[in-house]
Amino acid sequence: MAQTRMIRLTVNGETGSYTVPVRQNLVDFIRNDLGLTGSHVGCEHGVCGACSIEVNGDLVRGCLMFAVQADGAEITTIEGLAESGRGAALRAAFTARNALQCGYCTPGMLATALDYVEGGGAADRDAIRAHLSGNYCRCTGYQSIVDAVCDVIEGRVEA
């Protein structure tokens, strides 16, 4: 089998063709080849959630998918969210509630929280905690993140 393969994909609205090693995972490609270092690598085995990104509308762990599997995909990373303005209310709420400290889990946490909010999730603290339960944060104790998500759902945030 060839060591590399050509893929074509759209990341944050920008389409390109790339030659990638077939063994390279998606988040390494996004970080190292595209320079989108906002997506973080925490465990590399799908447990911590730091590398969560949106692939074709689904929330995906960038460390559990190979770059070649993303051929033809549309991908949105934390940089893309910031540039498009999508998730602005959540970002404002995260700042107001200090729902991040070191910021390393934040790209995945924000993507997961956005997935919940855009999916019509209710301001139910247990349901929010359940939805976030695949994203590890060592700093905050999670409460402020739950607060931020509730603030957005209940319309307490001006983006």
Add this chain to the structure above:
Amino acid sequence: MSGPLTIFDRPRDYIGQPVPRADTKRLLQGRGTFIDDIQLPRMLHAAFVRSSVAHGVITGIDVAEARALPGVVAVYTGADIAPHVEPYVGVLSHLAGLRSAPQMPLAVGVTRWIGEPLAMIVAQSRAVAEDAAALVTVEIDPLEAVTDMETALDPATPVIHAEMDSNLAWERTVDVGDVDAAFARDDVTVVERRFRFGRHTGVTLETRGAVAAYDPSEDELTFWYSGQAPHMMQFIFAKHLGLPEENVRVVSQDVGGSFGIKIHTYGDEVATALAAKLLGRPVKFVADRMESFLSDIHARDHVVDGRIAVDAEGRVAALAFDDITGIGPFSMYPRTSAIEANQVLNLTGAPYVIGNYRAHAKVVFQNKNMMCQYRAVGHPIAMAVADCLLEDAAHEIGMDVVEIRRRNLIPDDAYPTQSASGMKLDDLSHHKSLETLVETMDYDARRAEHAKLREDGIYRGLGLISMVEVTNPSPMFYGIGGAPIASQDGATIRLDAGGGVHVSSSVTEQGQGTNAILAQIAADVFGVPIARVKVTTGDTRTTPYGGGTWASRGAGIGGEACLQAAQALKEQVLEVAAVILQSAPGKLDIRAGAVVDAEGGAERMTLSDLARTVYYRGNELPADLKPELVATRHYRVTDFPFVFTNCAMAAEVEVDPETGFVQVLNFWAVEDCGRVINPVLVDEQVRGGVVQGIGGALYEECIYDAEGQLQNATMADYLVPMAFEMPDIVVKHVETPTKTSVLGAKGAGEAGTGGAPGAVMNAVNDALRPLGAEIHQMPMTPERILRALGKV
């Protein structure tokens, strides 16, 4: 308080307010700069071959195949790098008798724990470096591994370091009063317990990592690392790699969690710096998750045999314990691995009036990963031992656990005083905090509810803890013992031409909000809107000299230095303004970025006007007026070895006797960290700390087998607290500012982690007691609970 007027004698806009952190916006847009985000021209990548044997003689390392792999630039073994590194030994002179053996970045001759770096590959990518690492063949003649700390001192156990007579690293006894006589009294009830505390590790989400760059033309090393103490590392690289100290620059940018994990000397990081020096090219090393579990320092892992004697009135007559802890094969450099045991000796029972106290600790070597200082060093052990013994004793004599605390906590009006172990204590509020806690949690109602639920077979429990936390350390912590660790910190504040203010500080930021609180302090004290304040931390080339962040010192020490510098700059600016405005400094003030009349507040000139006059049009100033518009102040704690805080906490749990599962239903914390600079940040330090403490109480443990193999070195197997299991945590404050500074702030970073485990253990035992069971081992896993219940 008498004395000169301070910022606390006038209205403030920022100190004490929930000001949002400026740094969050950047991080929420993916614009942080963590170690693996750094890309430099010609940069190479390192991977390490690590020992798979806990103890053995290295008889051969074959690197030929690895070296031949395309893309590999260099391969180093321990023998290759030994000539370039001065060995390091983790001892300090104030820990009398502490011994360790010389360490090298890569093992030389003998390997002593699984995960120890044996060889280093430097290649064009991390992937190629890992490929090459897999091609290295290491031959090791196994020696018997010393893994059980409780038998590490037995004569039959092999000695890990041939030059020593035993595996004992350090031993200390504190003996105050007449403990034996107190336990022998016929009017006391004695309770004895054996406590076991599991090994934990920090699991920072950003693993350890570094980028090292060396410029041979200038003989300069620049070391970007994910760490907490740039100046300490500057010294270490200079000394051990043979560089002039001023030629070493250490930079910490965004740090993805640290908690004490990233404040030590790790062989792989030293080797990374050396490789950059030898190759003259930048080298990046980022640990993968398994490397983190195998090589990030571990902590806790204590077995404590404790005894308490209380009289019929519930007064503590004596407290005594023996502690043993296994620290791995070396004492970590330069902080040493004896500090945690020393903290246990110093802090156990410190909230209480105890006249008779004996504490003894043995620190032993073993063939496991090294242990060292991690968030709340020693506190989880010290607080759990004292307060679990106290609550168990209360039950023995039929007294409520709040009441027994009321009878034994040091009175709030007794300060200054000292603990049984001789710790100087001041400005604490145990009683007020406890009463606030009892009220906040609705203690009596919950007790009544629990009694009723028990009739329905629902087993809930409440557990409390009254604790102290070591913060704002003086030179007595490390500097006195010869460590290259500053306890003082500095801040430089300058007024720029545009009227903005730049703060440069030697304390560091890992997300706790250092930069934010420095900006709050500078803005309030100097008198500018906070948006006009820019903060730099984490760079030995540009910040004043200082200790960085550890032992909850950033706000208390770094904040006070910033306050003093801002005050000095203000006085300087007012002097200049008085000349320009033909007024007197005392008649002027700085508010909202402008020089104003102190009386009435009318604006006289903007800071920008003043600064532009000084910088551009010095011709308008008298020749003898030479304003600098920059001020530096340093601050250290001088009157006390440490500035203690106190906290009262409670946990409410439900134990399922069928499954052994423990759910934490509620948690309350009443914290007195002195002046609260930013309540949002402080509350979150407490909450994050509590969650980390709950992790230690219920989930987290580095599980080793008898051969010294770590069994659960993945995030799927080492359980950390996730959102779903954690409760909301109620945080309240009692504010007793420390008199050691104008700012009055103490630390807040570690109380939660230090106190929560004991509170949870007390709560679990409260729930189990009606079932005739008890548990004194952390983590309190379902299996252990079921064992305690006799069900498995």
